[in-house]
Amino acid sequence: MPIxxxxxxxxxxxxxxxxxxxxxxxxxxLLEFATIVHLxxxxxxxxxxxxxxxxxxxxxxxxxxxISGNIKTKENLELAQAMRxxxxxxxxxxxxxxxxxxxxxxxxxxxxxxLGHCFNTVGTDKADSLPSDxxxxxxxxxxxxxxxxxxxxxxxxxxxxxxxxxxxLQSIEKKESFSLxxxxxxxxxxxxxxxxGQVKTLKRALELPQWRVFxxxxxxxxxxxxxxxxxxxxxxxxxxxxxxxxxxxxxxxVPCRGxxxxxxxxxxxxxxxxxALASNDIDISSLPETLSMLRFSGGHGLLRPxxxxxxxx
Amino acid sequence: xxxxxxPVIIGFLCNWCSYTGADLAGVARxxxxxxxxxxxxxxxxxxxxxxxxxxxxxxxxxxxxxGCHPGExxxxxxxxxxxxRAEVISIILRDIGVDPCRFELKWISxxxxxxxxxxxxxxxxxxxxxxxxxxxx
Numbered sequence: 337m338p339i340x341x342x343x344x345x346x347x348x349x350x351x352x353x354x355x356x357x358x359x360x361x362x363x364x365x366l367l368e369f370a371t372i373v374h375l376x377x378x379x380x381x382x383x384x385x386x387x388x389x390x391x392x393x394x395x396x397x398x399x400x401x402x403i404s405g406n407i408k409t410k411e412n413l414e415l416a417q418a419m420r421x422x423x424x425x426x427x428x429x430x431x432x433x434x435x436x437x438x439x440x441x442x443x444x445x446x447x448x449x450x451l452g453h454c455f456n457t458v459g460t461d462k463a464d465s466l467p468s469d470x471x472x473x474x475x476x477x478x479x480x481x482x483x484x485x486x487x488x489x490x491x492x493x494x495x496x497x498x499x500x501x502x503x504x505l506q507s508i509e510k511k512e513s514f515s516l517x518x519x520x521x522x523x524x525x526x527x528x529x530x531x532x533g534q535v536k537t538l539k540r541a542l543e544l545p546q547w548r549v550f551x552x553x554x555x556x557x558x559x560x561x562x563x564x565x566x567x568x569x570x571x572x573x574x575x576x577x578x579x580x581x582x583x584x585x586x587x588x589x590v591p592c593r594g595x596x597x598x599x600x601x602x603x604x605x606x607x608x609x610x611x612a613l614a615s616n617d618i619d620i621s622s623l624p625e626t627l628s629m630l631r632f633s634g635g636h637g638l639l640r641p642x643x644x645x646x647x648x649x
Numbered sequence: 650x651x652x653x654x655x656p657v658i659i660g661f662l663c664n665w666c667s668y669t670g671a672d673l674a675g676v677a678r679x680x681x682x683x684x685x686x687x688x689x690x691x692x693x694x695x696x697x698x699x700x701x702x703x704x705x706x707x708x709x710x711x712x713x714x715x716g717c718h719p720g721e722x723x724x725x726x727x728x729x730x731x732x733x734r735a736e737v738i739s740i741i742l743r744d745i746g747v748d749p750c751r752f753e754l755k756w757i758s759x760x761x762x763x764x765x766x767x768x769x770x771x772x773x774x775x776x777x778x779x780x781x782x783x784x785x786x
Contacts, residue, residue, distance in 0.1 A: 602697075604702065604741070607698050607737065607741045608698075610737040611698045611699075611737050613736060614736065615694075615733060620733075627744075637746075638745065639744075
């Protein structure tokens with residue numbers, strides 16, 4: 337009896353679903369032990385009866401529910417709760433679902449400002465009112481999935497690597513436990529590190545990092561941080577290269593941006609990165625801004641609009 | 650009259666100066682409020698900001714880190730690490746909606762039992778004035 341997989345996308349970009357297709361030939365193996373019963377982004381299925389009853393969410397029963405995206409509208413919340421009810425097992429699929437992801441950058445602004453920016457830009461006529469009919473209401477902030485519903489497995493990644501998706505689904509089918517390595521990108525980074533170095537300020541990404549800075553006696557390239565470029569590797573979970581490859585951005589000669597979220601689920605990438613920079617004598621006030629260190633993990637109340645509190649005294 | 654608010658204050662005290670200083674305050678029978686929960690650490694430089702954040706998320710009303718005076722660190726420059734880490738902590742606290750006044754980094758040598766008692770009294774009174782810290786407001 338194949339396991340049933342249902343999938344739903346909330347506030348998402350569909351990249352995670354594409355990553356399912358990216359499994360290659362393993363997709364055929366997957367379809368031997370699993371059937372996809374509902375996945376609007378990949379097949380023709382809707383979460384409601386559009387013709388007769390468009391207001392009620394109706395989802396097929398499934399063993400595994402893959403939910404990508406975070407919760408930003410009331411509709412997202414309703415769908416997430418409906419998925420929880422109709423699936424035995426919920427996988428938070430992708431960094432948006434596990435930590436808030438890119439859309440959670442909106443958490444650094446008040447909802448009014450966001451709406452104002454979208455509907456009343458400088459070049460447009462002033463809108464009389466904001467749309468209220470037929471569009472779902474906005475939540476106060478962007479929530480990660482586990483802030484509202486119980487989540488059984490977290491599969492971070494922007495998008496999650498096909499290796500991990502396949503392994504997760506396979507282990508559910510075989511009723512085995514599933515875990516991802518809790519290591520940082522640095523643990524698996526091919527760069528060679530010399531030690532703390534003399535870097536005092538970080539460079540802007542306006543110049544290119546050097547790829548081969550060593551002579552022939554020493555292979556590889558020098559750590560981006562030691563070259564003075566901000567690389568989120570130390571505070572980011574490893575896995576973007578899958579089970580066999582090394583970190584994708586690093587191999588493309590680009591510093592890590594932190595897409596797999598914090599190394600430990602409840603970590604704060606910005607805090608950890610600032611701490612790492614500061615304890616290595618790098619002047620953190622030389623950074624133009626640091627909020628973007630949370631560009632993939634702004635959920636869970638880590639990113640908030642400024643100014644938030646009145647400082648005493 | 651409602652009962653007075655008793656703040657929970659977590660203190661990270663370095664083994665070589667501040668913890669000994671606190672010990673001296675006790676031996677000298679100095680009076681100070683019992684709100685501090687001291688945690689002995691080997692050096693203030695080892696107090697990761699995560700620990701301070703965890704204290705706040707678990708409901709502490711105030712957190713103090715206390716170590717040797719600058720230049721007197723047992724490990725030579727552990728407390729200079731603590732200074733830069735404290736800056737990071739203050740930035741993040743402000744951004745997650747915690748009043749940065751609830752966190753303090755102070756120097757106490759092993760001979761300054763009275764200074765320790767004064768600091769704790771002062772900090773506790775300020776936390777009482779500020780009121781309880783609400784986790785995730």
